[in-house]
Amino acid sequence: MLKLNRKTVSVFASIALALTAPAFAAEKEIKVKGPSFKERSIDGAVDYKVKNGTYAGVYKVNPQRDKIKGFSYGRTPTANEIKASDIDVRYDWQGLPDGKGTAAKGDELFNKHCSMCHGDFGAGGKGYPPLSGGEKSSLKNQLLDPESGDEPPHKVIGSYWPYASTLWWYVKTGMPFPHPMSLTNDEVYSIVAYLLSVNEVQIDGEDIDDDMVIDKKKLMKVVMPNVDGFYPDVNGKDGALNMKKFLSNPQNYGTQTVRCMKNCEPGEVVHIKNSLDEGIIPPVSEKRDLPKEKKSSGGDNKYAKMFEASCNSCHGNSAIAPVPGDKEAWAPRIKQGKETLYEHALKGFKGMPPKGGTNLPDADIKGIVDYMIEKSK
Amino acid sequence: MENRIENKTEQRRGFLKNIAASVVAAGALAPVSMSAKDDPALIEEPEWGKKLGLPVDKYLYGVPSPYEHNVKRRVHKLLSSGDMYASVAMCPIQDLEGIITPNGLFFNRAHGGVAIVDPNKYRLIIHGLVEKPLVLTLDQLKRYPSESRIHFIECPANGSTGWRAPQFNTLQFMKGMMSQAEWTGVKLSVLLKDVGVKPTAKWVLAEGSDNSHMGRTIPIEKIMDDAMLVWAQNGEALRPEQGYPVRLLVPGWEGNLNVKWLKRLEFGDKPWHAKEETSKYTMLTPTGKAVRYFWPMEVNSVITHPSPDKPWTDLKKGDLVEIQGLAWSGHGTIKGVDITFDGGKNWVEASLKGLVLPKAWTRFSYIYKWDGKPIILGSRAYDDAGFVQPTITEEVSKMGVEGIYHRNAIVTWEVTAKGEVNNVHVRDYKKERESIEKMQKGAKDA
Secondary structure (H helix, E strand, O other): OHHHHHHHHHHHHHHHHHHHOOOOOOOOEEEOOOOOHHHEOOOOOEOOOEEOOEEOOOEEOOHHHHOOOOOOOOEOOOHHHHHHHOOOOOOOOOOOOOOEEOHHHHHHHHHHHOHHHHOHHHOOOOOOOOOOOOOHHHHHOOOOOHHHOOOOOOOOHHHHOOOHHHHHHHHHHHOOOOOOOOOOHHHHHHHHHHHHHHOOOEEOOEEOOOOOOEEHHHHOOOOOOOOOOEEOOOOOOOOOHHHHHHHHOHHHHOOEOEEEOOOOOOOEEEOOOOOOHHHEEOOOOOOOOOOOOOOOOOOOOHHHHHHHHHOHHHHOOOOOOOOOOOHHHHHHHHHOOHHHHHHHHHHOEOOEOHHHHOOOOHHHHHHHHHHHHHHHO | OHHHHHHHHHHHHHHHHHHHHHHHHHHHHOOOOOOOOOOHHHHOOOHHHOOOOOOOOOOOOOOOOHHHOOOOOEEEHHHOOOOOOOEEEEOOHHHOOOOOOOHHHOOEEEOOOOOOOOHHHOEEEEEEOEOOOEEEEHHHHOOOOOEEEEEEEEOOOOOHHHOOOOOOOOHHHHHOOEEEEEEEEEEHHHHHHHHOEOOOOOEEEEEEOOOOOOEEEEEHHHHHHOOEEEEEEOOEEOOHHHOOOOEEEOOOEEHHHOOOOEEEEEEEOOOOOOHHHOOOOOEEOOOOOEEOOOOEOOOEEEEEEOEOOEOOOOOOOOOEEEEEEEEEOOOOOEEEEEEEOEOOOOOEEOEEEOOOOOOOOEEEEEEEEOOOOOEEEEEEEEEOOOOEOOOHHHHHHHHOOOOOOOOOOOOEEEEOOOOOEEEEEEEOHHHHHHHHHHHHHHHHHO
8 A cells, every 4th residue: 555655656746747847849840730721611610510410520410400491480571570670771872761961960960969979070089989080091000119109090980981881870770879769861861971071071072061962862972981991802792702711811810820839939028017907897806705795875766777777878977977976066057956957857958968868758857867966965 | 445445434534523523512512722733614613504504595596605706797998988888898717617607707798788678579580682581589489499509709809908018917808808608599500491591692681689789791601500599598598798588699700790689680692881890890900901801719728727816826836736728719629729838939738628619618728836936828729720829929910909809819927936927928029010010011012
């Protein structure tokens, strides 16, 4: 027994020794083999198949799966149902509805619905994405050293977006952020005209001035300055095949095919200079202790929840709107009296849209305003 | 031999029992003074041995031990587009074991908040270039023959704060924009047999029913290959953060393409060019041109133990310790992982452990005897597609530092003599700058 123990120990010790001094592979480089182009799927990946009832060599598959068809679940949608669902606008303008607008009208709408987050003229500065103010020539900028004072590339609508169709589609279905799908088609035409004009995008070589009427025909003439700024081409007849060609060759994007094993030259060790750890919420901790009791902030009431759902997108950010609990910001407002605050919340006031853009009943809006006041006293 | 061991164990058990009994007796009746060498956790009766535990009906849907409250998703203002409705909550991958992410910890990226869709009003509509357009309710969809697959989902912006220099000293914020689950649903190629895709259909628009109406274009080849409509993760319904009740699963591809709260599939002859495939999720390169539609997540790996969050500060010089981590590739199956102790000059092979699945996290392991000296640890994965994880300089020399997405360069940890672990880069800035300038110049001349 004792003898056996000793033997185990010594074997173990010799393994341990090997572990401290890693045995280097004999080769300097090892090439990793992959499938041929033909054997790859559309993304350059290995094209796994079902073989002997097993997928990719690991998952068993019911062999009936690939033979049977004729499940008759569901039903055919009505023409109306398809029309209501089909809200996209493709790059070739398929799906763009009729309508018209002007940049002047768009300016007004933008100030009412958008500038509180995207800044005046969409120039940014409020923490939300900027929508204008970039040069296409900046796209080649590379800020390798943040302390160099070099400019990074500015990727905004005018400098970067390849298609204006995307702008129409996204403003219609994604903005304004707190309540999308609330703008009429004409309003979207106007806002798009405005955003194109502040980005100095031209139509047929002409600037978009305030009163130029932008309708479907006119908008479809827009060619964005950076339309050729993207590769591979997927719109032509080869379609996704060009992606396959690109993705199958890792050299195109810096990934390798060879493992360097010995005397490689990766460079120097670089430590963290500008740490972002401070901003992590909550701070990172590996402690296993009991959580501290949280004080109830009265946040459980009905109006607190409604505030969270309908108002917090603006009123949670002091760059946009007064945040409940910020006594300094609220004191002068509360001074105006409850009735004025109700009125402003219901009918709108400067950057504050009527009812915050919701269609909540008046009583609920008032309830939320009470909650906001209560929190800010 | 076996008998003898058994006997020994039994003897030992009896011995321990006697000690325990005498300690309890002593503790209860005549407390013995504990010596400095004794651990009170062993001498004293543990808290829950002296009272009732929780009733079994306390949590009818269970929660983790309160002691694990620090294992949670975390956020950072700089990683948002303005507020916490267009932002990401990072997965604490440093605290995960094995290859499955518990549903409550799965990373959470939203472009217009997390929608809580009513399953009774849920409809999936399939139309466009198909023989038979279709509407399905949730229950009808779930009637189709189901399959379960284990795949990671990774946001292509994972690790994007590291293009220029290291900036975070926690794994959660370096690589926490990914998680892995077992997904259950129906393969689209099975469902679509009944719909009948027209030969002219080359692309599919997948659209979500959230605030952003997330729309993404997928080529028909992927739809017919391994794409699925999934309604379950890790054995239960999808979480709202993961797209309840139904999301698209495109194994191995950018997280954003796995459209959540899926409500519509439209088949077309051209791609769409949505906001998330033009303004965002495209990779600007030093030539001023951008790569569009970069689908798969490239081969990648990171050492999770040790890491800044899991240091070796408790190790003694000469201790044996397991180095382990995660490797993954959207291009295929992990074939192997190499480890370096000198910042990438020399490499040795680690072992894979556990399940090795296509387009899935795979654990690797290396048992090491640490002599207490500083080292620079790193891992490098390779896959069966023939692809090898690049060094930082190899990647940056090709892509520059402004691409935001698809950063898969080797991660290195500095282990200090005290066992502290720091995120460091090993790179050759001069070489990177030269390559970038060459590309910029080439683009000007062209």
